[in-house]
Every structure is written in C-alpha cells, then in structure tokens.
Amino acid sequence: MRDGGPLGRAGLALLLMAAGAGARSRPAAHGDQSRSNVVLVACDSLDGRLTFFPGNQTVNLPSINFMKRHGTVFLNAYTNSPICCPSRAAMWSGLFTHLTESWNNFKGLDPDYVTWLDLMEKHGYRAQKFGKLDFTSGHHSVSNRVEAWTRDVNFLLRQEGRPMVKLTGHRKQLRVMETDWQNTDKAVNWIKEEAVNFTQPFILYLGLNLPHPYPSPYAGENFGSSTFLTSPYWLEKVNYEAIKIPKWSSLSEMHPVDYYSSYTKNCTGEFSKEEVKNIRAFYYAMCAETDAMLGEIISALRDTGLLGKTIIIFTADHGELAMEHRQFYKMSMYEGSSHVPLLVMGPGVREQQQIPNVVSLVDIYPTMLDIARIPVLQNLSGYSLMPLLYEKVEREASPRGSRPSWVLSEFHGCNVNSSVYMLRTGKWKYITYSDGSSVPPQLFDLTDDPDELTNVAIKYRVIVHSLDKILRSIVNYPKVSSSVQEYNKEQFISWKQSLGHNYSSVIANLRWHQDWLKDQKKYENAIDKWLGK
C-alpha cells in the first residue's frame, strides 16, 4: 500500500477472488493444497494499544487498519518478557522465560534450539527470514550485560542517555530507518521472485528494528541521547491534539523499583510538557513508518495473488513507554511496555473481529504448528490462537485442556533492580517482585485505572492473595529470582576475572562513566560488598 492508501473492502473481495483463480491454475504439491502460507512481521517496541481505540487516534496506521478490517485484532496481547532477546526467545520457543532461562539481552536460546520455523521447514514449508531475529545468546553491548548483572548492587547510576527527538530529511522522505527498508525490500523481492512460484506453502519472517528509538552513542558529540528520530513526512501523520501527556507520580511516591528504572534511564530530571509531547509524537511517527513497511509486504502479497492464501501475523517483541511513568524504552510491566500489538488476517480468519481474551507471545509457537498441521510433541507454555481466530473450529479441544484465563510476563534484565512477575487476568494486573515479600507488590484495576497510577494491593488483599496463589502454581518465583541472582554474580565474576588488571578502568568507562568517575572507589566497594568480600 503505497503512501498510506489501504485497499477498500471491495478491493479485497476482488483480490481474494483473483488469488483463488491463481491457485487453481497452479497445482500445489500433494497434500499441501490446504496449508496456508504464513508471513510473520515482528517489529520492535510497538505499544499494542495503538492498534485500537483510543490509541489509534494519535497516528494514522493504514496497514494495521487494513488488517483490522480484514482480520482479527487482539485487544489484550502481552509480551512474556519486556525486552528484546528474552521476549523473542519466548516467541521462538513457545516457552516462558524462566523455562529457557533467557534472563537478559545477553542470554537467550541456544543457537541450535528447534524453533517453529525449523519445524515448519522440516514439515514441507519453504522458510525464509529477513531482518532482526535476536533470540540467541551472546549479543548486545558489554555495558548492557554488566548493567543487568549488577542490578542487585547497592548503587544508583545513570546508564542511558536522556531521551531526545531529532527531525531529519524532508517532507517527502519516507525512508528514515534504512536497514529496515532494505530488509523489507528483500522480503518483497523474495515474495515476487521466489515465493510466487513455489508449489509448497511458505513461511516468511520479517523482523524490523523500528519503532525502537535509535541507540545512544557511547561517546562523542551525541553522547547522552537516546533518540526518537523521524522525518517531517511521518511527523505529519501524527495528530498532536490527541497526544496524551502522561500523569506521573511524584518521585517520592514512586514504587522503589520504578524509581530505579527511571533513574538508570536518566529520566528523573525535569521534563517540560512540550518535551514529553514531542517525544511521544516522534515515537508515533516512527510507528507510522513501521506500518508502511507492513504495507509493502501486504501489497507484495496482493500483487502476486498470494494474499488470499496467506495468513499474515503482525506483532512486536514489547512496547515503548515513551515517557509514561517517567520512563522510556520498556523493561516494565506497565501497559505501554508490556502490551503488544497482535493482528492476524488470512484464509478462514474472522474479519473485523476484536478479541478481548488475554494472549501472549508464547502462543505464536503452537499457532504456527497448528497452521502447518504439525503435532505438538512437547509441553509448551502457549496455546494455539486458531480456535479464537477461526470462523469454524474444526479440531477438537487441545489435549492440554483449554487456554487459561491469565497470561504471565516476567523480567530479569537491566534497569530493574529485582526480578518481576506479572499476572494479567480479567481486569487485574498483579505485579510481584523478587521473593514476594521484600519488595511491595502492585495491583492495578485496568478498568477503573487504565493509566495504572493507583496501586490497590493493600486495599484488595484477598485478590492479591488469590492471584499470588495462581502465580505460584505456574512458577516458583522466589526460587527463580534467587537463581537469577546467582547467575548474575557468576557471570560478573567471570567477566571481572577475564579483565585482569584492566577491570577498574574498563568498568569505570561503561555507559555509566559520567556518574562512575565521580567516585570510583565508592562504586567498586559497592560491588565488592555485593560479591561478599
């Protein structure tokens, strides 16, 4: 869909007919006539609330709207861990974070882990992937991993650059995030030049980096900035009037772990309303650019007559707080960070359907196997979405019983100085920390308090008690928290040993160097104390 013009309803009916005709003229391989192609477009950092009202008032997202009109949108889809690598590990493995032990951006799945894509390929699908994957171990910067390992150390250092906005290019400039566009072009070419002639069904994965803010340079003139970058072309798609300025608790009222997050993200200083509004506007503009990439994929499928026999899934690894709760990035259980978009369209998928059930990214794995008719042989954390999506449910209920009424999200990485567990069910969001008793829990009523500003954990003790019981039946979380603490220490010690005499200078010059260099001795001592020296 070039330049935001989504296909009309009549247009889709026409192209579905055309696709049907194409299918008849090209015989499919034996047994594969009825298996759909699948295209999964997974972007980064897209706040799921933008895909429905009132989030969709802030920016025009024509491709997402197209998928909503011709498919199904999930209103309560969550990440299983609000940071890149652990979230992607959950999506590619179908298992909760504590089961794969993908604790932070440095620790994901083993490189030889068998994903749904591998299984689909093994069962006759042509498989192709482009762009950001980021679910295996060993990546991301040294700063990032050291920050994650040392989160239990009793110090407070600013790690991230203060968020800022930057306008680039001109009024006609569509392509800002060049790498994503190159990957989108590759996927489009693959559809037009290869997939179009396949006799087997295919699975195509496109991973986008947008709308993730652009990284903060470690040093140099732009040091200290995490940049929301866009061109006037995209900024014009944003409705400034509809942008909400988030309410913040005062610094002294913040939950202690939120305060740690806000501080390490360099957001505890003064921000004017205008500054916050601009950050949000630029973020939405970046979402519009992402939407246009999704549009290119939909157009390519339409142009090749494949749209009618392809299931398209659009989602993200996590959201973006864009200054809600005095934070940017994710790593938080608040809605902006943990709520992801999830839209599905394609043959048999109900049109214009909005599904309120809570679902999460671990559901992608069994859904893929379900589409490809591959039996599920292992215990997965997720459940297939197909029964929710389809007009007619042909298959029997899963032998594991029906989908539970809750979803689980957990976080063990940087910028949060405790392991966090979130259970979302009905109108409640229950968040508990560490061993369950040393840090106060939070309970939010998302119906009465969608902005999550009033913690009602003390008021509704009975509810907290019953939600905590459910949580403990899923995961022995005090035990998980302490094994993460041990893992962090072990990793830190071996990293320290590998540096030999250079340790003091290396640790002083990570991203937190501005603060660290003010009192090196104090921070090194804090680390020694944590290591039990």
Ligand SMILES: *[C@@H]1O[C@H](CO)[C@@H](O)[C@H](O)[C@H]1NC(C)=O
């Ligand atoms: C926003 O979403 C609501 C609910 O899904 C829908 O009725 C409305 O048409 C959408 N508006 C826009 C501008 O997409």
Ligand SMILES: *[C@@H]1O[C@H](CO)[C@@H](O)[C@H](O)[C@H]1NC(C)=O
């Ligand atoms: C934090 O923000 C201030 C500006 O408010 C900036 O001078 C400083 O460099 C930032 N710190 C880091 C670690 O980026």
Ligand SMILES: *[C@@H]1O[C@H](CO)[C@@H](O)[C@H](O)[C@H]1NC(C)=O
């Ligand atoms: C696809 O197959 C058709 C018919 O065999 C052929 O004409 C066409 O060149 C092929 N397209 C590509 C991109 O290979």
Ligand SMILES: *[C@@H]1O[C@H](CO)[C@@H](O)[C@H](O)[C@H]1NC(C)=O
């Ligand atoms: C996290 O950091 C905050 C701010 O320094 C502190 O008040 C709190 O006690 C810390 N919590 C844990 C569990 O370490």
Ligand SMILES: *[C@@H]1O[C@H](CO)[C@@H](O)[C@H](O)[C@H]1NC(C)=O
């Ligand atoms: C699945 O879990 C059940 C119960 O925990 C266990 O008995 C069974 O062996 C597991 N199956 C596989 C394939 O892991």
Ligand SMILES: *[C@@H]1O[C@H](CO)[C@@H](O)[C@H](O)[C@H]1NC(C)=O
């Ligand atoms: C310490 O730094 C020096 C100079 O950069 C380097 O040559 C040496 O290999 C480093 N030592 C270790 C153990 O990393």
